[in-house]
Amino acid sequence: MDDRHFYQPAQGHGLPHDPFNAIVGPRPIGWISSHSAAGVLNLAPYSFFNAFNYTPPLIGFASIGRKDTLRNIEETGEFVWNLATRPLAEAMNASCAPAPPEVNEFDLAGLATAPSRIVGVPRVAASPVSFECKCSQIIRLQGASGDVTDTWLVMGEVVGVHIARALLRDGVYDTAASQTILRAGGPADYFEISADTLFRMRRPDYP
Numbered sequence: 001m002d003d004r005h006f007y008q009p010a011q012g013h014g015l016p017h018d019p020f021n022a023i024v025g026p027r028p029i030g031w032i033s034s035h036s037a038a039g040v041l042n043l044a045p046y047s048f049f050n051a052f053n054y055t056p057p058l059i060g061f062a063s064i065g066r067k068d069t070l071r072n073i074e075e076t077g078e079f080v081w082n083l084a085t086r087p088l089a090e091a092m093n094a095s096c097a098p099a100p101p102e103v104n105e106f107d108l109a110g111l112a113t114a115p116s117r118i119v120g121v122p123r124v125a126a127s128p129v130s131f132e133c134k135c136s137q138i139i140r141l142q143g144a145s146g147d148v149t150d151t152w153l154v155m156g157e158v159v160g161v162h163i164a165r166a167l168l169r170d171g172v173y174d175t176a177a178s179q180t181i182l183r184a185g186g187p188a189d190y191f192e193i194s195a196d197t198l199f200r201m202r203r204p205d206y207p
């Protein structure tokens with residue numbers, strides 16, 4: 001018997017749980033605040049999220065289906081990314097409730113807002129790091145055949161960065177101290193970043 005389980009996703013994975021996002025994991029969490037054109041605040045986590053460029057700094061997340069966050073950003077062109085940390089994990093999770101658009105998930109999760117400086121969308125006050133973002137692109141994703149999906153990639157340029165000074169050690173951002181949480185697979189798995197899993201490796205010179 002082959003020592004590899006092989007499957008073609010279009011035909012099913014043949015396993016008790018889809019391994020896809022357990023394999024591509026743990027993933028950083030895009031905890032996104034936004035508001036509608038009418039000013040209704042919104043907060044939701046997106047783990048199909050990452051950073052894509054240094055200059056200008058670009059981040060993006062995928063909305064699987066047309067969710068409130070996507071619609072808000074289409075309306076206002078702005079959003080804020082907030083770092084999800086272990087002390088904020090339960091609040092982050094509470095903010096993913098499929099609440100109707102008129103519900104403010106800051107209230108639902110018991111979170112206070114803090115004003116941003118450049119965009120009109122507030123930050124999660126208790127989050128130690130936030131990126132103020134202006135939407136740069138919204139791309140409807142398609143498969144290899146060109147068939148469109150029901151997923152939209154929302155890209156934003158980071159135009160303002162807030163960092164809790166406690167996370168700056170001699171001016172260097174201390175990732176391990178941030179207690180950042182990451183989404184793994186299954187219905188409930190997460191990891192927390194900690195100093196004991198840190199290792200260092202420099203890029204090789206060539207030749």
Ligand SMILES: Cc1cc2nc3c(=O)[nH]c(=O)nc-3n(C[C@H](O)[C@H](O)[C@H](O)COP(=O)(O)O)c2cc1C
Nearest residue numbers: 044045046047048062063064067068069096097098
């Ligand atoms: C950790 C975590 C990660 C999530 N990642 C995504 C994601 O990448 N894309 C997505 O569409 N929904 C994701 N969800 C579900 C959304 O947060 C959920 O549908 C939410 O209600 C959307 O809120 P909104 O309609 O206010 O934008 C995730 C939920 C959790 C708890």
